[in-house]
Amino acid sequence: MEILNYINGEWVKPNAAEYLDVINPATGEVIAKTPLSPKVEVDAAARAASAAFPGWRRVPVNDRVQYLFKLRNLLREHMDEIARLITDECGKTFEESKAEMVRAVENVEVACGMPHLGKGEFVEDIASGIDETMIRQPVGVCATIAPFNFPGMIPFWYLPYALAAGNTYIVKPSEKVPMTMQFIFKLIEQAGFPKGVVHLVNGAKEAVDGILEHPVIRAVTFVGSTAVAKYIYATAAAHGKRVQAQGGAKNPVIVLPDADMDMATKIIADSAFGCAGQRCLAVSFAVTVGTARNAFTESICDAASSRVVGYGMDAGVQMGPVINAASKSRIESLIGLGVQEGAGVPVDGRGAVIKGYERGSFVRPTILADVPRGSEIAKTEIFGPVLSLMHVETVDEAIELVNSGQYGNQASLFTSSGAAARKFKYEAEAGNIGINIGVAAPMAFFPFSGWKESFFGDMHGQGMDAVEFFTQKKVVVERWPKEWTRKF
Numbered sequence: 001m002e003i004l005n006y007i008n009g010e011w012v013k014p015n016a017a018e019y020l021d022v023i024n025p026a027t028g029e030v031i032a033k034t035p036l037s038p039k040v041e042v043d044a045a046a047r048a049a050s051a052a053f054p055g056w057r058r059v060p061v062n063d064r065v066q067y068l069f070k071l072r073n074l075l076r077e078h079m080d081e082i083a084r085l086i087t088d089e090c091g092k093t094f095e096e097s098k099a100e101m102v103r104a105v106e107n108v109e110v111a112c113g114m115p116h117l118g119k120g121e122f123v124e125d126i127a128s129g130i131d132e133t134m135i136r137q138p139v140g141v142c143a144t145i146a147p148f149n150f151p152g153m154i155p156f157w158y159l160p161y162a163l164a165a166g167n168t169y170i171v172k173p174s175e176k177v178p179m180t181m182q183f184i185f186k187l188i189e190q191a192g193f194p195k196g197v198v199h200l201v202n203g204a205k206e207a208v209d210g211i212l213e214h215p216v217i218r219a220v221t222f223v224g225s226t227a228v229a230k231y232i233y234a235t236a237a238a239h240g241k242r243v244q245a246q247g248g249a250k251n252p253v254i255v256l257p258d259a260d261m262d263m264a265t266k267i268i269a270d271s272a273f274g275c276a277g278q279r280c281l282a283v284s285f286a287v288t289v290g291t292a293r294n295a296f297t298e299s300i301c302d303a304a305s306s307r308v309v310g311y312g313m314d315a316g317v318q319m320g321p322v323i324n325a326a327s328k329s330r331i332e333s334l335i336g337l338g339v340q341e342g343a344g345v346p347v348d349g350r351g352a353v354i355k356g357y358e359r360g361s362f363v364r365p366t367i368l369a370d371v372p373r374g375s376e377i378a379k380t381e382i383f384g385p386v387l388s389l390m391h392v393e394t395v396d397e398a399i400e401l402v403n404s405g406q407y408g409n410q411a412s413l414f415t416s417s418g419a420a421a422r423k424f425k426y427e428a429e430a431g432n433i434g435i436n437i438g439v440a441a442p443m444a445f446f447p448f449s450g451w452k453e454s455f456f457g458d459m460h461g462q463g464m465d466a467v468e469f470f471t472q473k474k475v476v477v478e479r480w481p482k483e484w485t486r487k488f
């Protein structure tokens with residue numbers, strides 16, 4: 001597939017000095033090349049988006065959402081083709097790829113409610129003969145900088161809300177996985193948005209810096225690692241932009257002795273090893289309390305070692321490869337670090353070779369047991385199929401351990417006690433909480449939350465937070481004295 005930019009309603013080959021190979025992580029084949037667009041390409045998109053903005057904001061909101069209804073239907077019709085592209089460039093299984101697109105579509109559906117969601121407020125007679133109104137108006141040109149792990153879904157946490165609210169938009173996908181958005185933009189083109197309303201710019205750091213520094217871009221959303229999230233947050237703010245930046249994660253789960261152990265094991269294994277652990281809501285360390293230790297350790301080790309690993313398009317495969325060879329070696333060396341720091345490896349996924357896919361970047365599910373508290377491996381985001389186990393004696397100690405981490409994307413608890421669940425919901429320092437849930441991914445009509453080093457900003461993606469982020473409030477105070485009433 002040739003990777004082009006989509007600027008001002010045209011497919012354009014960017015004037016890029018450098019291209020990055022896009023590699024199918026299961027087969028090792030080069031399947032595309034991402035042009036690393038220079039800043040001038042971002043400038044072209046931003047100027048066209050700025051020129052289109054006055055016309056687009058004047059399109060009545062119920063007409064604007066008609067384009068999104070069309071896009072929603074096109075996404076559903078082409079779901080399998082999109083899912084296949086996701087599997088080929090990102091590695092997850094075909095079913096996981098389809099599930100990602102279901103959430104993308106759901107966000108388009110929620111944004112179609114903008115005629116209602118974007119309504120303002122009005123108070124009559126704040127003083128005699130004076131009324132006050134709050135109107136939501138679009139912000140202007142907005143942009144999204146996306147990560148590799150959900151190439152189809154993450155731009156949809158933002159784009160449909162931004163467009164429905166009357167903004168114009170630029171998407172910069174991860175340079176590792178450009179094919180999914182390339183295809184989706186063909187559907188965006190078919191949906192018939194007016195020229196200049198939506199743009200696609202492929203690239204890496206230079207394109208990102210072009211977005212952060214551009215004077216006409218008013219709002220930026222970012223999803224990716226914490227180090228880059230901090231840079232985006234600081235740089236965009238320094239350039240006077242509205243910004244939200246989702247960062248990395250190290251998600252804990254607590255298993256209490258009264259949990260349904262079969263259910264807990266199945267769900268925790270799906271969370272830790274689904275998408276090869278490359279989900280920002282993947283559980284990455286489990287804290288057993290009291291007598292939960294032995295039963296859970298044994299069953300999770302069985303679940304890890306029996307998981308079927310391979311190419312995500314092959315029938316029966318439950319887990320695909322990690323994104324690339326560099327990631328495989330980074331994950332394997334972090335497992336090594338865990339061992340050096342004193343952890344056991346009852347299930348060791350290093351050195352995996354899958355028959356027929358010998359050039360693939362596979363790491364099999366791995367369990368690190370008795371991970372020492374305070375060790376580097378207990379703190380570091382691994383972003384691979386590795387579950388660390390820790391043990392404490394009380395619920396209080398477990399919650400303290402959960403809250404001692406730097407991240408706050410998600411925390412889960414497995415129990416059959418309502419009181420323990422309530423205590424956990426109340427005290428856990430994370431933006432997404434799961435009770436007997438392994439991946440507490442908010443539906444599109446809730447904010448995709450995140451706390452601490454997992455999120456920088458105020459408003460999140462999805463739902464009403466996205467409406468707030470992509471609109472600015474204008475307050476109008478009006479005096480119309482009764483005496484001025486004319487008789488006609």
Ligand code: NAD
Binds near residue numbers: 247
């Ligand atoms: P990444 O930070 O490497 O890249 C994300 C985006 O930033 C890409 O578009 C990339 O081009 C750009 N980028 C990378 N380095 C940059 C730099 N130095 N300057 C400017 N731009 C730069 O992240 P990734 O590896 O693509 O994604 C995985 C990370 O994303 C993990 O840490 C994961 O936890 C996180 N993530 C978080 C969430 C969430 O909701 N909190 C969701 C998905 C992924």
